Amino acid sequence: MSVAQNAFAEMPQDTAITDAAASFVETVTFADLPDEALRIGTRCLVDAFGLYAAGSEEHSVHILADEAAETGGRGDALVLGRPDRVPAAMAARVLGTAGHAHDWDDSQVSVDPAHIYGLLTHPTIPPLTAALVMAQKLGRVSGRDFMLAFLTGFEVECKISEWMLPRHYMQGMHSSGTVGTFGAYAAAAKMLGLKGDKLRWGFGIAASLAAGIRCNFGTMTKPLHVGRASENGVTAALLAARGFTADPTALDGPWGFMAVQGGGASPDKIAQGFGRTWTIVEPGVSIKPYPCGVLTHPTIDLMLRLVTEGDIAPDAIDRVTVHAGTNILKPIRYPIAANHLQAKFSLPAALSMIALARKAGKREFADAFVASPEMQAMQRRIETRLDPDIEAQGFDKMRSRITITLTDGSEIAGWADERYRGGPENPLTDGEVEDKFRSCCDGVLDAGEQQALLARLWSVLDSDDAGALAGLLYGKAGA
Structure with a gap:
């Protein structure tokens, strides 16, 4: 086998990952969401809002918020910590970076012995950020539609991460920045109701925007990877909605994302499909007790x-x-x-x-x-x-x-106990998730404001305007 042939030897031939992902995004409904996915997803929502608050205190987030406010533009969504409204993608950059600023956001779980933990994503922040800014842009998005978009992006992101070979991470890519882009895109596309060619083009746009390298771990740019994943996913959806074209099979083939950035994918895993089993339920997600890797x-x-x-x-x-x-x-x-x-x-x-x-x-x-x-x-x-x-x-x-x-x-x-605290085998209780939320909000929201936001987050499915959640946090966080 030649060197050129060997470079793509581990990418299965004739895959249809892009088509499967697009079909899933287009057809999945709220009724398809397992109760357990909604339960865990709401816990992830509570956890993430605490992290947005904690991240709002970071100097890196202040820099991004200042840049967004000074750049300005269409008033789609609030900038974290400021009264300014800016284009959705720019708001997502600030918010997504804040969510990952403490490296305290949840982690995808795998039971594959060939995997390494770094290959797996921090799955919540990119799709949740995209869903939240798009809910503000679109207006009056119900809590059910909001959670459907978030969990759709979560599932797409986790399956792509699980199916790729470990080479992606081992050669220096940061999965939360790269694969997170697809999670944010899928959430934004679901909220926009993209279908057909436009939906598939958006995956192609996202594939070319996905980036993040591990040399930046330990710097401000590491959380920016997740901010950019959130921003780029929203950008891909908005451009696709306008008819901006891209390869409609960009996750597949020798020049597709899986081969170029990951060295290939596992054919056995691809057969799992999207949404047949929901990754957030099985094998699950880890809500982190400590703000570090x-x-x-x-x-x-x-x-x-x-x-x-x-x-x-x-x-x-x-x-x-x-x-x-x-x-x-x-x-x-x-x-x-x-x-x-x-x-x-x-x-x-x-x-x-x-x-x-x-x-x-x-x-x-x-x-x-x-x-x-x-x-x-x-x-x-x-x-x-x-x-x-x-x-x-x-x-x-x-x-x-x-x-x-x-x-x-x-x-x-x-x-060390291999059943690590926060993981599916030893999860934090709801009370511990709330305690973490409060510790994150300390110095940002007072006790009454924290309780009001918690009540709205736990009852998100009853909301008739999920975008209003931003107002309970953004006006205070970092102000």
């Missing part, structure tokens, strides 16, 4: 258990050794975090928070806390090591172990 979460929980059960004071710690595989150690790449953005991809930073404060939330993932002398000193006592035995077990689970060596020479050690 999900790959760190089992290790953070382990550190919390060890220091709590052993009642270990910070001064009693001589050193901490974390053993893990490359699926964790490569993307979680900062040995010493200088700021909160780097801390989201640093095991020494996250574990230092636990050692010092026994928690790792919005307050701890702040520049002032991360840069403090205590945090900088504690990070230098924490070392990560590649464990060949863990590596040999594969990348389907987030496996790690910790050894804490105390100043008296004794050791305390343990293994």
Whole structure:
């Protein structure tokens, strides 16, 4: 086989992924949504609105909001944290970035042992953002239509991510930025009622706009990937609605998205189809307890258990050794975090928070806390090591172990629970999701405003104007 032929050897021939995705978007109805998908989707909605509030405090989001307001244009939707209204795509850029700014948004789950967690998306923010700005643009969108659009985009995004080969992530692409574009597009297209050629052209437009590379992890541009996915999905839908053309089979073939960006797709998985089983239900979604990469979460929980059960004071710690595989150690790449953005991809930073404060939330993932002398000193006592035995077990689970060596020479050690907290096997309760929402909104909304927004979010299906949800948050967030 020639080099040219081998480049596309893993892309199944004669696939019809684009057509299947378009047919799903065009035909799926509210009656097709499983009750469990609606239940979990509403939890994701509550979680995401808290994250929008938390993200509204970020300097990166302020920059984007200022740029959007100064650029101006058609008044489709509110800009997060400002009274200005701007074109829908521009509003989506700001809002989507805010939703991912803390790296606290939910994560797609897979049971494929060949997968690595980084390949999977943060599925909620792109389609939800697209649905929310389009609901404002269109006006008087019911809560049922709003949730249908959101969950349609969620399903399209997750299936594309699941079907692609791991090469997409391993060669440096950021799936939430790339595949998230299709989730945002599908949600916006559903709200616009796109059909036929226009719907398929929109997938082609989205395929050429999808972008995001992992070198920007730990910088403002990492959450911008999700902001741009939200923006580009809306842009693709609006352009397609005007008749802007693109390849109507852009997910398929040797020059399609799956081959070019992913190295191919799994033919067995493609046979799953869209909406036969809903990914949000099976295998599910993880709502994150910590504002950092999900790959760190089992290790953070382990550190919390060890220091709590052993009642270990910070001064009693001589050193901490974390053993893990490359699926964790490569993307979680900062040995010493200088700021909160780097801390989201640093095991020494996250574990230092636990050692010092026994928690790792919005307050701890702040520049002032991360840069403090205590945090900088504690990070230098924490070392990560590649464990060949863990590596040999594969990348389907987030496996790690910790050894804490105390100043008296004794050791305390343990293994992380593979049933990580927040995942489908060990989910946060509704009360814990609300607690997370409130912690995100702290300093942005007062207690009464938080409760009013929560009530509207939990009862979203009864709403006759889902776009009005923005008004309960946007006028306050970041103001």
